[in-house]
Amino acid sequence: MTPTAAPDAPDPNTTLVCFCHGVLEAEIRRAIAEGARTVADVQAKTRASTGCGGCQPEVERLLAELLGAAKA
Numbered sequence: 001m002t003p004t005a006a007p008d009a010p011d012p013n014t015t016l017v018c019f020c021h022g023v024l025e026a027e028i029r030r031a032i033a034e035g036a037r038t039v040a041d042v043q044a045k046t047r048a049s050t051g052c053g054g055c056q057p058e059v060e061r062l063l064a065e066l067l068g069a070a071k072a
């Protein structure tokens with residue numbers, strides 16, 4: 001059986017991570033899936049974290065989550 005997100009988990013397709021540039025979590029996840037490995041890579045692909053920088057911790061968290069999962 002395929003694991004699924006909890007019913008009350010936030011939807012990455014509607015969760016806004018970068019308010020400055022309107023970047024959704026799903027866009028950041030896609031950038032990482034397509035090869036982004038650093039905050040700078042995500043910035044170049046999505047513009048997330050290129051404004052006030054307030055979303056950088058969340059970008060870092062997503063990188064750690066997805067790249068950590070890739071290493072496991």
Ligand code: FES
Pocket residue numbers: 017018019020021048049050051052053054055056
């Ligand atoms: S919220 Fe992402 S740069 Fe400001």
